[in-house]
Amino acid sequence: MNPVIKFVLNFLLIMSVQLFVLNDIVIKSSLSLMGMPAFIPMLYPLVLLLLPVNTFSWLSMLIGLFTGLLMDYFCNTPGMHAAACVLLCYMRPIILSVFFQQSAKELGSVVPSLFRMGMIAFSLYAGISLLLHHFFFYLLQIWSFQNILLMLGKTFLSLILSLLLILVSQLLFARKDARRA
Numbered sequence: 001m002n003p004v005i006k007f008v009l010n011f012l013l014i015m016s017v018q019l020f021v022l023n024d025i026v027i028k029s030s031l032s033l034m035g036m037p038a039f040i041p042m043l044y045p046l047v048l049l050l051l052p053v054n055t056f057s058w059l060s061m062l063i064g065l066f067t068g069l070l071m072d073y074f075c076n077t078p079g080m081h082a083a084a085c086v087l088l089c090y091m092r093p094i095i096l097s098v099f100f101q102q103s104a105k106e107l108g109s110v111v112p113s114l115f116r117m118g119m120i121a122f123s124l125y126a127g128i129s130l131l132l133h134h135f136f137f138y139l140l141q142i143w144s145f146q147n148i149l150l151m152l153g154k155t156f157l158s159l160i161l162s163l164l165l166i167l168v169s170q171l172l173f174a175r176k177d178a179r180r181a
Contacts, residue, residue: 003052003109011047014169015067018044019074022165041161044071045133046169048088049126052109053096057089064089077141084137091132099125114170126166127159134158 022041047067051060068082075081096112099121114122134155142151 007051010050011067014044014047015070018042018071023075040158041165042130042134042158043162043165043169045085045088045130045162046126046166048085048092049129049166050111050113051089051092052111053100054109057093060089060092061086080137080140083140084133087136088129088133092129095125095128095132113174114167115174119167122170123163123167127163130159130162130166131155134162 022043044067048060048064051063055063064085065082068079068085071077071081071085072079099112099117100110110116112122112125116122117125135151138151138154138158142154145151
């Protein structure tokens with residue numbers, strides 16, 4: 001299948017699940033701030049994590065901006081998702097360089113996935129990326145270091161749940177015949 005069509009289909013599926021299923025899940029917890037839910041499971045950064053390794057930085061940041069603005073529109077969060085997604089896309093080549101020893105030119109259009117990277121490497125790649133994304137998102141949401149424990153709690157709870165969702169989705173839907181890079 002054409003990689004662009006595959007990406008668009010993945011984008012539509014992941015964003016639909018996020019917007020119409022996961023955003024409606026309100027997880028009650030003792031961690032709340034003026035009625036805001038403690039954390040929201042975020043599957044949508046998977047769209048950005050699964051971009052091919054050789055995607056130009058400007059293009060990945062543009063895709064991140066579009067993804068974030070779409071989330072902001074539906075979640076009524078002015079610019080918070082967009083800023084977190086652009087930061088994730090900006091830092092993604094640096095994070096990927098830790099896990100792939102070859103250059104982006106040598107790897108070509110390799111898509112980082114659970115079966116290509118292995119469970120531990122993909123979990124670390126997704127975990128570091130999600131930690132960066134979630135921390136920045138909740139920093140923008142709370143906008144105060146007075147509530148640093150609340151911000152860290154929301155970040156880690158959301159990180160754990162999001163990482164589990166991403167790993168399960170990779171186990172269910174990723175191609176198992178992909179060769180390790």
